[in-house]
Amino acid sequence: MVMDIFERSQAARTSILNKLKQQVEGADYSKLPAEKGFCYPQLPVADMLENFVEHLQANHAQVISVSAENVYQVAINQLRERGIEKLLCGKGSVLAEPLQATLDSAPEQTLKLSIYDSHLADCKQEMFYDMPASISSSRWLIAETGTLVLWPSASEPRTLSLIPPVHIVVAYASTLHANFATLIHNNQWQAQMPTNVLLISGPSKTADIQQTLAFGAHGPKELIVLLVNDLI
Amino acid sequence: MTVKIQEPEQSESKYAETARAFRQNVKKDLANAELRENFHGAMNYLMAKRAASFPSDDELETLRNQCKLIKQRALLKLPYLLEKLESNLQANGIHVHWAETITDANEIIAQVITSKNGKHIVKGKSMVSEETALNDYLHARDMEILESDMGEYIVQLAHEHPSHIIMPAIHQNKKQVADLFDKHIDGFDYTTDVDALIGEGRRILRDKFCHADVGITGVNFAVAETGTLCLVENEGNGQMSSAVPNVHIALTGIEKVVELLEDVPPLLSLLTRSATGQAITTYFNMITKPRQSDEKDGPEEVHLVLLDNGRSQAFADEELRQTLQCIRCGACMNHCPVYTRIGGHAYGTVYPGPIGKIISPHMLGLEATKDLPTASSLCGACGEVCPVKIPIPKILQRLRTESVKVHSGSPDELKGAGSNRKPMEATIWKIWSFIHKHQGMYRFSMWVATRLRGLLPSKLGVWTQVRSAPQLAPKTLHERIQARQPRG
Numbered sequence: 042m043v044m045d046i047f048e049r050s051q052a053a054r055t056s057i058l059n060k061l062k063q064q065v066e067g068a069d070y071s072k073l074p075a076e077k078g079f080c081y082p083q084l085p086v087a088d089m090l091e092n093f094v095e096h097l098q099a100n101h102a103q104v105i106s107v108s109a110e111n112v113y114q115v116a117i118n119q120l121r122e123r124g125i126e127k128l129l130c131g132k133g134s135v136l137a138e139p140l141q142a143t144l145d146s147a148p149e150q151t152l153k154l155s156i157y158d159s160h161l162a163d164c165k166q167e168m169f170y171d172m173p174a175s176i177s178s179s180r181w182l183i184a185e186t187g188t189l190v191l192w193p194s195a196s197e198p199r200t201l202s203l204i205p206p207v208h209i210v211v212a213y214a215s216t217l218h219a220n221f222a223t224l225i226h227n228n229q230w231q232a233q234m235p236t237n238v239l240l241i242s243g244p245s246k247t248a249d250i251q252q253t254l255a256f257g258a259h260g261p262k263e264l265i266v267l268l269v270n271d272l273i
Numbered sequence: 274m275t276v277k278i279q280e281p282e283q284s285e286s287k288y289a290e291t292a293r294a295f296r297q298n299v300k301k302d303l304a305n306a307e308l309r310e311n312f313h314g315a316m317n318y319l320m321a322k323r324a325a326s327f328p329s330d331d332e333l334e335t336l337r338n339q340c341k342l343i344k345q346r347a348l349l350k351l352p353y354l355l356e357k358l359e360s361n362l363q364a365n366g367i368h369v370h371w372a373e374t375i376t377d378a379n380e381i382i383a384q385v386i387t388s389k390n391g392k393h394i395v396k397g398k399s400m401v402s403e404e405t406a407l408n409d410y411l412h413a414r415d416m417e418i419l420e421s422d423m424g425e426y427i428v429q430l431a432h433e434h435p436s437h438i439i440m441p442a443i444h445q446n447k448k449q450v451a452d453l454f455d456k457h458i459d460g461f462d463y464t465t466d467v468d469a470l471i472g473e474g475r476r477i478l479r480d481k482f483c484h485a486d487v488g489i490t491g492v493n494f495a496v497a498e499t500g501t502l503c504l505v506e507n508e509g510n511g512q513m514s515s516a517v518p519n520v521h522i523a524l525t526g527i528e529k530v531v532e533l534l535e536d537v538p539p540l541l542s543l544l545t546r547s548a549t550g551q552a553i554t555t556y557f558n559m560i561t562k563p564r565q566s567d568e569k570d571g572p573e574e575v576h577l578v579l580l581d582n583g584r585s586q587a588f589a590d591e592e593l594r595q596t597l598q599c600i601r602c603g604a605c606m607n608h609c610p611v612y613t614r615i616g617g618h619a620y621g622t623v624y625p626g627p628i629g630k631i632i633s634p635h636m637l638g639l640e641a642t643k644d645l646p647t648a649s650s651l652c653g654a655c656g657e658v659c660p661v662k663i664p665i666p667k668i669l670q671r672l673r674t675e676s677v678k679v680h681s682g683s684p685d686e687l688k689g690a691g692s693n694r695k696p697m698e699a700t701i702w703k704i705w706s707f708i709h710k711h712q713g714m715y716r717f718s719m720w721v722a723t724r725l726r727g728l729l730p731s732k733l734g735v736w737t738q739v740r741s742a743p744q745l746a747p748k749t750l751h752e753r754i755q756a757r758q759p760r761g
């Protein structure tokens with residue numbers, strides 16, 4: 042009898058697991074040596090924030106300190122400087138309404154807000170060839186590595202941060218964590234993993250040709266971080 | 274109508290043949306000055322970057338110990354973690370497949386693609402897919418599969434395979450890449466400017482991402498606790514491959530599973546720093562579910578293919594099991610004096626360098642790879658930099674022993690064990706060991722050897738091609754010490 046490949050997969054499963062179990066069945070886990078992590082010095086928040094910014098900048102992200110009130114205006118100005126006239130924002134994103142309101146309050150603005158409201162499959166062409174910039178929010182920040190943690194959702198799909206060549210992220214200093222380990226631990230990610238989590242630490246890059254760094258390999262060429270210091 | 278003739282399935286990986294040709298490969302590549310220059314420059318660069326990213330020895334050592342123990346714990350629980358990973362992935366809506374051989378893994382992937390009427394496939398970097406020679410397999414079935422990591426794309430254009438597990442096109446310089454683009458890309462405006470070259474790759478690959486039906490990637494860590502697949506990358510092609518097409522297939526070896534989500538941060542930190550000296554890569558992508566009904570992007574179907582391909586053989590021996598701790602950072606090759614000189618292709622295997630020497634025998638058998646463990650000066654650099662503390666030099670010695678021992682035919686024996694055993698050599702060693710175990714015999718034979726020293730030929734095969742022949746002393750050390758007058 043010829044097995045189809047998916048039946049064979051089941052047979053392979055049994056065979057692999059049996060082989061492995063034969064070796065480690067009944068192993069005494071209490072004998073496992075204690076694992077000790079490195080104790081990183083606890084830094085004051087201001088220093089952590091400084092590290093966060095330095096790392097991001099070293100990875101060629103542009104970090105702009107903004108106040109909570111002028112986030113949207115700064116975003117608009119950044120795009121104007123680049124001659125960009127269209128900005129993609131998620132449908133239902135917390136950024137959408139205030140952005141639109143800011144645009145409406147100054148009718149001379151030429152920027153058009155585009156809302157991500159259809160399936161990627163239905164707007165791929167536009168996304169790849171006619172979407173110069175996007176904006177999204179970050180959920181947490183990591184000081185040690187200068188990392189933005191994005192928690193994509195229906196209102197902020199993951200490709201927002203991937204396909205358009207310029208990506209703006211709004212970040213709040215109050216969401217800063219010392220490192221990835223404490224972030225996972227303190228917020229018990231284990232119990233709430235979403236479809237996809239993204240850690241972003243700069244614009245897309247590659248050093249695949251003769252170790253020469255080039256930006257915008259496949260993802261955004263520019264990453265602009267609007268950092269709101271809401272700690273003070 | 275063209276009829277495609279299906280090639281007979283290979284029962285053996287195509288890399289077995291190229292690994293057997295190790296000695297010829299080395300001769301050829303050592304004579305290539307440009308290649309040596311490319312590797313030399315790249316390895317110096319990567320070693321300096323790694324060193325700079327570990328300013329504190331204390332931190333480095335603590336992390337290495339911690340990560341070694343994390344991986345050893347995962348291995349001790351491996352079958353149970355695989356079961357847990359599977360049930361959590363399935364609960365999350367991700368399909369799980371198992372394959373013992375490379376052909377089965379390829380077949381599973383081909384079937385999944387066919388079931389979705391897929392034709393155009395983009396692939397993020399995956400060394401396991403190199404292991405299975407997936408591209409050849411799908412090409413033979415009339416599917417277009419395009420590498421999307423810039424380095425892999427270059428290597429695919431050149432009809433080569435990666436020469437380094439992290440930087441696949443490290444053997445090429447920008448002039449060579451420009452020549453390659455010139456030959457293969459219509460309308461390419463000749464330039465050796467790296468930004469422009471990457472821009473060209475971006476333009477072509479974006480179009481492919483936009484139209485691909487299926488994306489294939491590897492996996493860096495598979496978290497059993499949550500059923501999460503983690504991808505480490507800088508370019509964004511892994512995300513493009515896993516988020517844009519309607520189907521995402523991830524292919525990985527069974528050893529990539531870790532127990533807890535909290536095991537990931539230290540491993541990630543050591544991986545990126547050991548590999549490229551980065552505190553973290555541009556992207557770290559954690560995939561736990563396919564697209565949910567209210568979401569607008571991401572694949573509707575996600576599949577994970579778990580491949581054995583000899584890993585369970587390494588698992589069956591406690592010493593060799595440590596090979597499976599590897600997180601594929603490439604640091605061992607970056608610091609290997611042999612790799613730096615002969616380059617990545619000479620090994621003839623998918624995984625080159627020190628890790629290649631210790632993992633390939635399980636994938637291809639010791640017969641095809643018997644020269645690899647011997648191609649080392651046992652300088653120890655690989656073991657010293659390995660972030661998960663695999664004792665690579667010890668394992669090399671062990672594999673040397675395995676390759677020359679008497680072939681017993683027992684099922685526990687490594688595939689190809691004893692294939693490097695030479696009767697003459699074995700007899701000489703037996704006599705040598707007998708002599709050294711018997712005092713009288715030893716004295717006598719040394720006495721004879723020193724007295725007959727004049728008979729030693731001045732030409733000793735390869736040894737004297739570049740060295741002068743060793744000379745025996747006229748008297749043994751024992752004799753000379755006995756002859757010395759006790760002082761005072």
Ligand code: SF4
Binds near residue numbers: 598599605628
């Ligand atoms: S053996 Fe160690 S150094 Fe070599 S690739 Fe694996 S983890 Fe890195």
